[in-house]
Amino acid sequence: MLYVVGLKPRAIKDLASIPKQDASRIADALERLADNLCGDVKRLSNFTPEYRLRVGSYRVLFEICGNQEIVVYRVIHRREAYR
Numbered sequence: 246m247l248y249v250v251g252l253k254p255r256a257i258k259d260l261a262s263i264p265k266q267d268a269s270r271i272a273d274a275l276e277r278l279a280d281n282l283c284g285d286v287k288r289l290s291n292f293t294p295e296y297r298l299r300v301g302s303y304r305v306l307f308e309i310c311g312n313q314e315i316v317v318y319r320v321i322h323r324r325e326a327y328r
Contacts (some may be wrong), residue, residue, distance in 0.1 A: 248279045248309070252317045256305075259320040267303060271320060274300045278307075278313065292327065294318050 260268050263275075278298055279281040285299040294316075298305040302325040306319040319326070 246281050246313065248282070248313050248315045248321045250275050250279045250315045250317060256317045256320050261266065263303065267301065271303060271305065274289070274298060275305065275317070278305075299323075 257317055259303065262273070273285050275298075278285070287299070288298055289297055294306045294308040296307050296309065298307065302323050304319075304321060305317055306321070306326065307315050307317045310316050318326050
């Protein structure tokens with residue numbers, strides 16, 4: 246199943262502050278995520294947003310809205326992701 250990936254303004258701001266090499270890896274991971282949730286995806290318990298994608302030392306926090314839409318809320322370093 247193919248998904249449409251949308252980024253919230255805060256996620257875009259997060260990506261702009263990340264080094265270019267890491268941001269490029271995250272962009273590639275988001276493209277793979279759109280193809281049937283490929284990648285290191287885990288459902289989080291007792292946390293909002295409900296899912297995370299691990300890309301190196303960064304975490305992409307997102308939710309699945311409806312049947313075919315992924316909304317990315319944050320892209321942050323792992324030490325700050327779950328506070």
